[in-house]
Amino acid sequence: MNALELKGVSFSYEEEGGFRIENLNLSVAEGEFVAVLGHNGSGKSTLARLCNGLLEADAGEISVFGVPLTDKNLFEIRKNVGVVFQNPDNQTVATYVEDDVAFGAENIGLPREEIGKRIDFALKATGIEELRRATASRLSGGQKQRVAIAGVLALKPKIVILDESTAMLDPRGRREIVEVVNRLNKEEGITVLLITHFPEEALLADRAIVMNRGTVVMQGAPKEIFARQEELLTYNLDIPRIGVICNRLRGLGMQIADTMDEDELVKEIVQCVS
Amino acid sequence: MRIVAEHLSYTYNAATLFATTALKDVSLTVEEGEFFGIIGHTGSGKSTFVQHLNGLIRVPSSMKRYKKKKSKKNPPLPQTVLQVGEFDLTDKKTNFRELRRHVGLVFQYPEYQLFAESVKEDVAFGFKNFAEKKPTDGEVAEAVRAALEVVGLDYNEVAGKSPFELSGGQKRRVAIAGVIVTRPEVLVLDEPAAGLDPVGKREIMELLHKLHREWCKTVVIVSHDMDEISENCTRAAVFAEGSVKYVLPPRELFRKRDELRALGLDIPLTARLLEKLEQAGVSVDCDFTAEDFIAKISALRGDRA
Numbered sequence: 001m002n003a004l005e006l007k008g009v010s011f012s013y014e015e016e017g018g019f020r021i022e023n024l025n026l027s028v029a030e031g032e033f034v035a036v037l038g039h040n041g042s043g044k045s046t047l048a049r050l051c052n053g054l055l056e057a058d059a060g061e062i063s064v065f066g067v068p069l070t071d072k073n074l075f076e077i078r079k080n081v082g083v084v085f086q087n088p089d090n091q092t093v094a095t096y097v098e099d100d101v102a103f104g105a106e107n108i109g110l111p112r113e114e115i116g117k118r119i120d121f122a123l124k125a126t127g128i129e130e131l132r133r134a135t136a137s138r139l140s141g142g143q144k145q146r147v148a149i150a151g152v153l154a155l156k157p158k159i160v161i162l163d164e165s166t167a168m169l170d171p172r173g174r175r176e177i178v179e180v181v182n183r184l185n186k187e188e189g190i191t192v193l194l195i196t197h198f199p200e201e202a203l204l205a206d207r208a209i210v211m212n213r214g215t216v217v218m219q220g221a222p223k224e225i226f227a228r229q230e231e232l233l234t235y236n237l238d239i240p241r242i243g244v245i246c247n248r249l250r251g252l253g254m255q256i257a258d259t260m261d262e263d264e265l266v267k268e269i270v271q272c273v274s
Numbered sequence: 275m276r277i278v279a280e281h282l283s284y285t286y287n288a289a290t291l292f293a294t295t296a297l298k299d300v301s302l303t304v305e306e307g308e309f310f311g312i313i314g315h316t317g318s319g320k321s322t323f324v325q326h327l328n329g330l331i332r333v334p335s336s337m338k339r340y341k342k343k344k345s346k347k348n349p350p351l352p353q354t355v356l357q358v359g360e361f362d363l364t365d366k367k368t369n370f371r372e373l374r375r376h377v378g379l380v381f382q383y384p385e386y387q388l389f390a391e392s393v394k395e396d397v398a399f400g401f402k403n404f405a406e407k408k409p410t411d412g413e414v415a416e417a418v419r420a421a422l423e424v425v426g427l428d429y430n431e432v433a434g435k436s437p438f439e440l441s442g443g444q445k446r447r448v449a450i451a452g453v454i455v456t457r458p459e460v461l462v463l464d465e466p467a468a469g470l471d472p473v474g475k476r477e478i479m480e481l482l483h484k485l486h487r488e489w490c491k492t493v494v495i496v497s498h499d500m501d502e503i504s505e506n507c508t509r510a511a512v513f514a515e516g517s518v519k520y521v522l523p524p525r526e527l528f529r530k531r532d533e534l535r536a537l538g539l540d541i542p543l544t545a546r547l548l549e550k551l552e553q554a555g556v557s558v559d560c561d562f563t564a565e566d567f568i569a570k571i572s573a574l575r576g577d578r579a
Contacts, residue, residue, distance in 0.1 A: 039473065039474070040441055086469075171499075171539075172315070172538060197471050236471050236472070266547060269551060270556055273571075273574045
């Protein structure tokens with residue numbers, strides 16, 4: 001059974017008209033790590049909001065583990081689909097980290113002991129156990145985003161969607177988040193949808209999809225997607241910087257295999273020049 | 275306009291329990307005509323420094339305070355200097371409004387600050403606000419048109435639109451137009467390319483170079499992206515824990531890879547590749563731009579062939 005299934009989904013913001021999702025089809029398997037790429041305004045964030053019912057589709061079907069997303073089971077679905085947003089400062093509700101992480105779990109009325117267990121689990125999974133009693137507002141951006149992820153994890157979701165959650169972070173914060181997400185996927189088996197502008201982040205995913213004008217225009221293994229630079233450029237996207245350098249060297253006639261890995265590229269260069 | 279800071283310190287919530295030192299004895303000069311980079315971790319003091327440059331944060335009148343305390347035990351602190359062109363920013367009597375016309379500051383995610391009903395009005399706001407005397411409608415319209423055009427927007431197409439109807443990249447251009455409309459000599463931008471898609475990023479950096487050539491003599495950018503610094507800047511200052519650790523051109527700065535890593539900072543991709551090549555016994559001298567890296571590597575093959 002697919003974790004997430006979108007069939008012919010369309011959506012438009014009434015007041016804006018033009019900007020929307022159009023006849024989008026997408027299935028994400030359980031335990032899959034999918035990176036979603038797309039330029040500003042391509043519909044990536046709208047997709048995230050549709051998947052947990054923050055926005056309601058105008059047409060088409062969305063189902064989560066086979067359960068169709070409807071008004072009636074909206075709250076059940078939200079327990080399964082956690083979304084982490086872009087701005088670390090907009091996602092904390094409580095003064096202390098543990099209270100903030102508990103917020104969602106309290107909201108769905110879990111018993112006290114269970115909430116305690118889930119906080120422990122969420123803090124551990126995101127590697128912020130030592131911040132349990134820290135003041136949320138005084139944390140770094142990367143730490144705040146980990147608190148946001150922990151808050152989502154406390155609901156034990158099966159799917160986590162990160163909507164450009166690394167965009168406002170510095171490189172260290174970004175690495176922290178990508179590591180946490182990767183670990184959640186590999187160790188906890190959580191299905192991940194990572195929406196990002198950084199092509200480097202997509203390299204970790206099992207599959208990358210490219211969105212343009214509200215629909216999926218490319219999909220495949222990240223390496224396959226990044227082998228199609230020309231096409232990506234037409235969607236305002238680009239391949240990781242290392243790929244650009246690799247391609248340029250090949251263009252100059254160097255016998256270098258296509259790679260997105262720094263060590264491999266260095267090996268190739270060394271072989272080529274010695 | 276040259277920017278000179280000497281012995282600049284700043285503490286948030288000074289004399290309270292929550293006092294945090296953001297700048298410690300910072301000395302830094304940015305020459306007129308530079309495309310200057312400021313790098314450092316979150317909390318390293320770079321934003322605090324940048325906000326000093328147009329007087330959003332004032333130099334506290336510490337001189338008076340230390341005169342009182344002056345004694346043999348406490349030798350006088352070195353005098354704080356903060357000068358942008360002819361403006362002395364340590365002097366309360368400085369005309370800060372006039373200063374802000376000459377030093378434009380673009381915050382992070384500046385499009386969040388768009389507020390007016392139309393692009394035209396939004397861009398006009400800064401112009402009217404900082405004008406010496408009330409400008410005529412004609413002057414305003416002309417300035418707005420010029421600013422929108424220099425940032426690469428079609429005046430006729432966008433002027434009447436709501437800024438919120440535009441795409442992310444366009445909004446950011448409008449926000450930048452709203453700052454450069456006063457034709458500042460110094461343009462300071464905090465993370466100008468953050469949050470944009472790869473092509474949007476490239477376009478914004480191209481725009482900054484265009485502004486640097488045609489419109490603002492000096493450009494200062496704050497950035498986390500070391501590749502951006504190595505590709506674009508004449509020199510860069512590294513902030514850490516409120517102090518300036520290095521001020522160097524990228525070609526020298528990124529040789530200090532161990533020092534930068536010790537500060538928790540990244541190095542550009544080219545520097546990482548060069549380091550690995552060196553470990554494999556291939557040493558290459560390169561200025562860390564991708565162009566130069568590619569040229570040097572392909573020349574290497576020529577040497578040996």
